Each structure stands twice: as C-alpha cells, then as structure tokens.
Amino acid sequence: MKPSITSLTLHERVLCEQLRQMRLSGMAEALEAQLLDPNADLRSAMERIEDIVTQEWQLRYNKKFKKFLKRATLRYPQADFDDSLYDPVRKLDTNAVQKLATCQWIEQGKNLLITGATGTGKSYLSNALCIAALRQFKTVRYVRACHLMDELAQARDNKTYLEFEDEIAKLDLLVIDDFGLMELDLDKCRDLLNVIDSRDQRHSTMVVSQFPVEKWYDFFVDHTYADACLDRLTDRKYSYRLEMYGPSRRNSG
Numbered sequence: 001m002k003p004s005i006t007s008l009t010l011h012e013r014v015l016c017e018q019l020r021q022m023r024l025s026g027m028a029e030a031l032e033a034q035l036l037d038p039n040a041d042l043r044s045a046m047e048r049i050e051d052i053v054t055q056e057w058q059l060r061y062n063k064k065f066k067k068f069l070k071r072a073t074l075r076y077p078q079a080d081f082d083d084s085l086y087d088p089v090r091k092l093d094t095n096a097v098q099k100l101a102t103c104q105w106i107e108q109g110k111n112l113l114i115t116g117a118t119g120t121g122k123s124y125l126s127n128a129l130c131i132a133a134l135r136q137f138k139t140v141r142y143v144r145a146c147h148l149m150d151e152l153a154q155a156r157d158n159k160t161y162l163e164f165e166d167e168i169a170k171l172d173l174l175v176i177d178d179f180g181l182m183e184l185d186l187d188k189c190r191d192l193l194n195v196i197d198s199r200d201q202r203h204s205t206m207v208v209s210q211f212p213v214e215k216w217y218d219f220f221v222d223h224t225y226a227d228a229c230l231d232r233l234t235d236r237k238y239s240y241r242l243e244m245y246g247p248s249r250r251n252s253g
Contacts, residue, residue: 008035026056065134072130072140075177079127090120090246097125097242101132105204105240106173111233112206113213116244122208125244126175129206138172145179152191169198179209180219189225200232207233213241 008016012035019028030052034040040048069077081101086094099105105112112129114122130140143151155164168174174195184192199205209216213234220226233239 008032024056026059027052030055064137068134068137068140069131072134072142074127074130074140074142076124076127077131079124079131081128085121085125085128087246090244092244093242096240100129100240100242103133103136103138106133106138109199109202109204109238111204111235111239112242113234113239114206114208114242114244115212116210118210120244120246122210122244123177125242126177126206126208130173130175133173139170140173140175141168141171142175142177144177146182148176148195149182149184149188149191152195153187165194165198168195169203171199171203173204173206174199175206175208177208179207180211180216182219184220184225186222186225189220189222189229193225193229196229196232201238205233 012032016028016032016035019025019031034048034051081097084090085092085097100112114126116122127142130142133140151164152161155161182188196205211219213230216230217223217226220229
C-alpha cells in the first residue's frame with residue numbers, strides 16, 4: 001500500500017528523529033515540511049538545503065536572543081524605533097539615533113547620556129537601543145539608579161560586593177535609568193564611582209535622566225566624587241548625548 005501524501009514514510013520519520021536527537025530540531029522541522037510538500041521538487045536542491053539550514057540557524061538565534069533579553073531585565077522588552085520617536089515635535093536627532101542603533105559606539109566603549117522631561121520616551125528609546133545591542137549578542141543590563149544602589153549595598157552586606165562589581169564591569173552595556181531621583185550619600189558616591197571607573201573607556205554606560213547634565217553635579221553629597229564620576233561619564237571624546245522633547249508618550253492615545 002502506498003503511503004499517504006499527508007504522512008511520512010518510516011525512513012523519513014527515522015531521518016527526522018535522528019536530526020532531533022542531534023539537537024537539530026530546526027532542520028528536522030524544515031525537512032519534514034519539505035517532505036510533506038508535494039511541490040518541493042519544483043525547487044532546486046540548493047534552495048531546499050538553504051531553507052533547512054536557515055531554519056536551524058534562526059531557531060538557535062531566537063533561543064540565544066531570548067536568553068540575552070531575559071538577562072537584560074528591560075523595562076520595555078518589545079521596544080523598537082517606532083514612528084513616535086521620529087515625530088518632529090520631539091526634535092530628536094534621528095540621524096544620531098540611526099547611527100547609535102548600529103552599536104558601533106558600544107564596540108568603542110563610549111557612553112550615551114539621554115535627558116529630557118518626564119514621559120518624553122527616554123526609557124523607551126534606551127530600551128530600543130538595548131535591543132539593537134542584544135540582537136548583536138552584546139551583554140546588556142538595564143537598571144534604575146535606585147535599584148543599582150540597593151543591589152550594591154546588599155552585595156556589600158552579603159560580602160559579594162567584589163563579585164557583583166566585577167559582573168557589572170564586564171557588561172558590554174550598562175543602562176542606569178532615572179538618574180537623579182535620589183541623593184547620592186557618601187556610600188552611594190563611592191559605589192557609583194566604582195561602577196563607572198571599572199567600565200571607563202572599556203565598556204559603555206548609558207545614563208538616562210529627566211534632569212539636564214548640568215544639574216547632575218548637585219546630586220552628589222560629596223563634590224569630589226561628583227567631579228570624578230562626571231568627568232568619566234561626560235568626556236566629549238568618550239560620550240554622546242541625546243535630548244528628548246515633546247509631549248508625554250503616556251498621555252498619547
């Protein structure tokens with residue numbers, strides 16, 4: 001009896017199962033789809049092989065990307081460069097955004113400072129840039145400033161400070177959001193300087209704040225630490241800036 005055109009032969013099932021046992025499930029699914037496709041022979045052998053390899057590659061890429069995305073702890077994991085970012089009312093330097101999206105600045109270890117009023121899309125844009133970096137499998141961590149300070153203090157109490165600091169120092173991109181919403185006492189000044197100094201000119205740090213950079217000096221209770229931190233963050237040779245304007249995204253329909 002001839003096999004049904006809607007089912008695989010025993011030999012075909014064995015072949016697909018062997019691919020799965022070798023952890024090539026993407027190839028197995030693509031091959032199975034081709035074997036069940038009555039028009040598959042209308043395509044060249046190279047086209048069919050390309051489809052099988054591409055599906056396996058895409059499956060592995062997606063799995064790896066999801067792992068990197070989860071570790072990044074983004075606020076907006078679905079962020080992208082949508083049309084609202086290019087609204088003329090925001091006066092955003094779209095050419096700069098496009099170049100930043102290539103992530104070359106991260107490879108160069110440069111910093112990015114994003115400022116603007118509450119609700120103008122700073123966090124969303126920062127997360128879109130994070131996703132661009134994650135798609136290149138760069139290590140990323142997004143964290144609010146207050147949470148980063150709490151984590152550092154907790155690590156000190158747990159005697160894991162050096163390990164945590166080393167972990168932060170090695171990230172390709174560290175994003176510190178909501179900077180300026182808390183006063184930096186002496187301990188926090190020391191912690192922030194340790195983080196920034198460990199990454200200076202080696203790995204990129206993005207700082208997001210509703211306050212202009214000129215106001216950041218006042219957040220530090222100790223101005224010696226202020227000078228040290230801001231000198232590293234705002235050096236023109238190693239940092240870029242974006243200013244966000246326009247109406248609040250939170251009030252948009």
